[in-house]
Amino acid sequence: MVESQDQKPCVLIVEDEDELREILEINFASAGYHVTSAGDGVEAWQHFEQKVPDLLLLDLNLPRMSGFRLLELIRSESEIPILVLTAYDFAEAEEVAQYHPDAFITKPFDVQQLMLAANRLVVQSSAQ
Amino acid sequence: MNAPLVPSDPQLAQAFFQLGQILTSTADLHSMLGAMVDLTLDIVDADVALLRLLDREGEHLDVAIARGLPRDVLDQVRLGPGQGLAGRLLVDGTPMRGLNLQHDPRMLQRSLAQRYDLQSFAGVAIQLHAQPVGVWFVVRQRRELFEDKALNTLLSIADYMSLAIERNQLIDTIIRDKHESETVLQASANGILVVDSHGRVVDMNPALSKLTGWTHREARGQPCCDVIGCHTKEQADSAEFEICPLRVAEDGQDRAFLQYRIRTREGESIPVEASYGLVHDQDGSLRRVVMVFRDISQQEELSRMRAEFVANVSHELRTPLALIKGYATTMLSPEVALDAAQTRRFLTNVNSAADRLGRMIDDLLCASRLDSDMLQLEYQHFNLMFIIQQILVWFEPLAQGRILEVDLPSEGLQVWADPERVEQVLVNLLTNAVKHSPSDRPVRIAGQRVSDPPQVLVHIIDEGEGIAARHLPHIFDRFYVTEKSKKSAIGLGLYICRELVEAMGGQIWAISEEGQGSTFSFSLPVQAPGD
Numbered sequence: 001m002v003e004s005q006d007q008k009p010c011v012l013i014v015e016d017e018d019e020l021r022e023i024l025e026i027n028f029a030s031a032g033y034h035v036t037s038a039g040d041g042v043e044a045w046q047h048f049e050q051k052v053p054d055l056l057l058l059d060l061n062l063p064r065m066s067g068f069r070l071l072e073l074i075r076s077e078s079e080i081p082i083l084v085l086t087a088y089d090f091a092e093a094e095e096v097a098q099y100h101p102d103a104f105i106t107k108p109f110d111v112q113q114l115m116l117a118a119n120r121l122v123v124q125s126s127a128q
Numbered sequence: 129m130n131a132p133l134v135p136s137d138p139q140l141a142q143a144f145f146q147l148g149q150i151l152t153s154t155a156d157l158h159s160m161l162g163a164m165v166d167l168t169l170d171i172v173d174a175d176v177a178l179l180r181l182l183d184r185e186g187e188h189l190d191v192a193i194a195r196g197l198p199r200d201v202l203d204q205v206r207l208g209p210g211q212g213l214a215g216r217l218l219v220d221g222t223p224m225r226g227l228n229l230q231h232d233p234r235m236l237q238r239s240l241a242q243r244y245d246l247q248s249f250a251g252v253a254i255q256l257h258a259q260p261v262g263v264w265f266v267v268r269q270r271r272e273l274f275e276d277k278a279l280n281t282l283l284s285i286a287d288y289m290s291l292a293i294e295r296n297q298l299i300d301t302i303i304r305d306k307h308e309s310e311t312v313l314q315a316s317a318n319g320i321l322v323v324d325s326h327g328r329v330v331d332m333n334p335a336l337s338k339l340t341g342w343t344h345r346e347a348r349g350q351p352c353c354d355v356i357g358c359h360t361k362e363q364a365d366s367a368e369f370e371i372c373p374l375r376v377a378e379d380g381q382d383r384a385f386l387q388y389r390i391r392t393r394e395g396e397s398i399p400v401e402a403s404y405g406l407v408h409d410q411d412g413s414l415r416r417v418v419m420v421f422r423d424i425s426q427q428e429e430l431s432r433m434r435a436e437f438v439a440n441v442s443h444e445l446r447t448p449l450a451l452i453k454g455y456a457t458t459m460l461s462p463e464v465a466l467d468a469a470q471t472r473r474f475l476t477n478v479n480s481a482a483d484r485l486g487r488m489i490d491d492l493l494c495a496s497r498l499d500s501d502m503l504q505l506e507y508q509h510f511n512l513m514f515i516i517q518q519i520l521v522w523f524e525p526l527a528q529g530r531i532l533e534v535d536l537p538s539e540g541l542q543v544w545a546d547p548e549r550v551e552q553v554l555v556n557l558l559t560n561a562v563k564h565s566p567s568d569r570p571v572r573i574a575g576q577r578v579s580d581p582p583q584v585l586v587h588i589i590d591e592g593e594g595i596a597a598r599h600l601p602h603i604f605d606r607f608y609v610t611e612k613s614k615k616s617a618i619g620l621g622l623y624i625c626r627e628l629v630e631a632m633g634g635q636i637w638a639i640s641e642e643g644q645g646s647t648f649s650f651s652l653p654v655q656a657p658g659d
Contacts, residue, residue: 017447019477023454030464087446107446108453112461 009122012053013037014044014070015085016062024057027111031119041065048074055122056082060096071099081121085109140281143171147288157296158192161289165193165264168285172278174266176246178202180214181254181262181293189214189263196267197244205237209260212236217251217263223283225250225274229267250274254286256294264289319390319400319421323352325414339400339423341393356421357391390421399428433607437619440609444488448481455481480526487555494552495606495620498627505546505631507656512541512584515551516573523555527562531570541575541584543652545632550652553625553636557588557648560621565592565645582654583634589647595640603638625650633657 011033015021021037028035036053038044041062048056056074060067071082084096087107096104103117150163165177176196180189189207191199207215213234217224226232229249230241240246251265264286266274313320319336323329329347332355337343340355347355388402400421407416455474458464466474497503513536520532543550554573561571569591576585595603595610602608604626607619629636633653640646 017451019451019481020454023451023458026464026466027458027461030461087443087450107450109450109457111454111457112463115461115463 008032008034009055009126010034010036010051010053011055011057011118012044012047013057014039014041014062014067015057015059016040017059020059023111024114027115028057028118031115039063041067041070044070045073052078052080054080054125055118056080057085057118058082058101059085061087068096068099071096071101075099081125083114083118083121139171143167143281144284147285151288151292151295155296155299157292160292160296162193164285164289164292165195168266168281169195171281172250172266172274173268174274174278175269176244176267177265178214178267179262179264179289180207182209182218182260189218192262197240201240202237207236213251214263214265217253218260221253221255221260223250223252223279225279227271227273245269247271248273250279250282252279252282252286254289254293256290261290261293316420319423321352321356321419321421323417323419325416327352327417329355330416336421339392339398339421340390352419356419357389357397387424388421399424433619436609437607440619441488441492445485448484448488451481452478452485490552491620491624494624495627498624498631503631505549507544507546507632509542509544509656510547512543512550512575512586512652515547516554516575516586519551519554519558520573523558526559527571529567530562530565532558533570533572535572535574537575537577539577541577541586542654543584544654544656545634545652549628549632553628553650554586554588556621556625557650560648561588561590561592561646565590569645577654583651584654585649585651587647587649589645591645594642594644594646595638596642600638600640604636 009032011028013021013024013028013035015024015037016039018039021039025035025037033055036047036051038047042064044058044062045065047053058067058071060071062070067084071084074080074082081103082099082101083103083105084101085105085107086096102121105114105117146167147164150160150167154160161179165179168174169177177193178191178195178197179193181192182188183190187208189209191202194202205212209215210219213224213232213236216234225248227248229235229246230238232238232249235241246267247270248268249265251263253260254262254264264282266278266282268274313331313333316333316335319339320331320333321329321336322331329350329352332340332342332344332347334344336356337347340347340357342350342355383402383404386402386404388400389397390400391397401424402422403420405418405420406414407418409415455478459466459471459474494503516534516536520534524532558571558573565571572587572589574587574589577583578585599608599610603610604622605619606623608623609619626636629650629652634651636648636650638646638648
């Protein structure tokens with residue numbers, strides 16, 4: 001658990017597939033995160049502008065605004081930890097690398113491993 | 129062959145002057161030989177002449193020229209090498225003469241000699257590169273031996289004759305070869321370009337005209353770089369286009385199967401496989417560069433589609449797999465507490481994700497069987513209405529809230545088809561309709577029976593995003609995906625539908641406009657063919 005009740009870490013989950021988004025929401029909520037989620041790039045950017053989260057969980061394949069574009073926008077404003085979810089291959093991994101995401105998780109993934117990676121990113125970034 | 133000599137005798141000198149004229153005035157062997165024979169008859173004061181040439185197979189001495197004798201009578205006896213006077217002369221090669229042809233034991237047609245009163249004769253063999261190719265005789269209708277001078281004249285004329293024969297054979301060979309290469313050039317499906325040593329176009333074939341958009345007439349004399357879009361030496365730094373034939377010529381080597389791109393007159397770039405051959409003059413200097421281009425854009429497009437297909441398939445397989453893995457690891461996580469209802473819903477979703485995977489694998493197998501003609505159809509008479517009703521029962525949850533409207537005639541829809549495959553087509557079309565339309569708009573299934581020919585039509589109508597006009601003609605193509613569906617389709621569903629419907633004797637089509645929804649329709653026969 002990433003804890004301290006008074007200030008729960010905030011995660012912004014951006015995933016266009018409803019079922020997968022629900023899986024992520026349940027896991028992050030159970031791990032003590034304050035969860036905000038979006039189903040497309042535009043909605044995600046609106047959430048980001050309202051409140052910068054402690055962690056961004058981002059699927060690259062998004063309607064309305066692509067994950068690449070969103071990554072570019074967010075990186076121009078913030079250095080928050082970003083965990084990229086992808087079903088893509090290496091070529092796209094190279095493309096996304098220029099926006100310095102902090103970690104990649106390839107679909108299909110083990111949720112428990114994803115949570116470990118996410119928690120580690122949040123702890124590291126709060127320690128800095 | 130003896131070198132023809134210019135004789136000192138003024139009559140002969142005049143004759144040889146005429147021979148020169150004969151050799152240069154016509155290309156026709158027969159008239160050349162005829163003129164030589166006529167000239168000789170005069171010079172040697174003979175009445176009859178006969179020229180026989182060995183046929184192509186070397187088996188018979190055919191009559192080429194006859195003077196003073198009827199051809200048809202001569203043709204009655206066919207002589208081979210060694211047979212008769214002519215055959216022996218051919219084999220022996222030594223000039224011969226005699227006083228009495230009618231009594232010569234070597235003569236096979238002595239009656240002919242008698243009938244035409246043939247008496248004194250002289251004959252010589254005609255040789256080409258020391259090989260006998262024919263013989264020729266002159267005959268007097270009087271008993272007066274041919275003089276040495278006459279025999280020498282015959283020999284000299286025989287040399288001229290062999291010159292004429294050789295020239296004729298060469299011209300024949302050249303014309304035949306030229307005709308053959310011309311035919312290859314014209315008929316070749318590959319583009320062929322011939323350029324000179326300065327890189328200017330000498331010739332090109334229709335296939336290359338089609339490829340480049342330049343006609344033969346326009347291209348002739350143009351720099352080849354303009355016609356096929358290669359780069360000159362100075363521009364060649366930009367790598368890809370560097371194989372200008374002139375650069376190839378510098379290496380002095382033929383090259384084969386280079387990957388290359390031709391730029392057409394319209395500026396389009398076409399991938400080709402190119403081979404080059406160099407033609408040199410006898411002194412070794414470059415005369416022509418011959419280039420052959422094979423259009424490989426179809427292969428390139430196919431391999432691009434295959435690569436895209438593999439990428440799409442793996443992405444598509446991963447998506448339901450990610451759900452299964454996500455649900456399973458969530459349920460296994462000690463951090464997550466789920467109530468019974470949540471657990472049940474998760475398992476239901478796992479189940480449908482597994483079904484989705486299964487259907488995709490079915491599609492892949494089905495397409496592969498269709499491609500290799502291995503799909504067996506099991507035909508029967510059945511009521512399509514029952515199939516549709518069955519599908520609706522289990523498909524409803526997959527419609528995700530969309531209303532499925534059904535409009536079927538009360539008397540039912542009897543068809544002759546494979547029910548399992550018809551179901552596959554229907555599910556495919558329904559899945560597409562759901563995928564591409566908003567959840568608050570209905571999807572309608574309508575069926576009707578038409579006559580002439582008697583068949584059943586089924587329509588799947590949605591009110592979704594529709595299909596852009598540029599995609600519409602291609603949506604049933606294998607591996608075809610639009611930009612929109614790229615991320616969630618493998619380009620097999622509609623292809624399979626079309627292949628199945630057509631295999632069952634029906635047709636499939638779509639009517640759609642962007643933003644206005646789509647109607648997919650297919651027909652199936654009512655009766656088995658021949659019923």
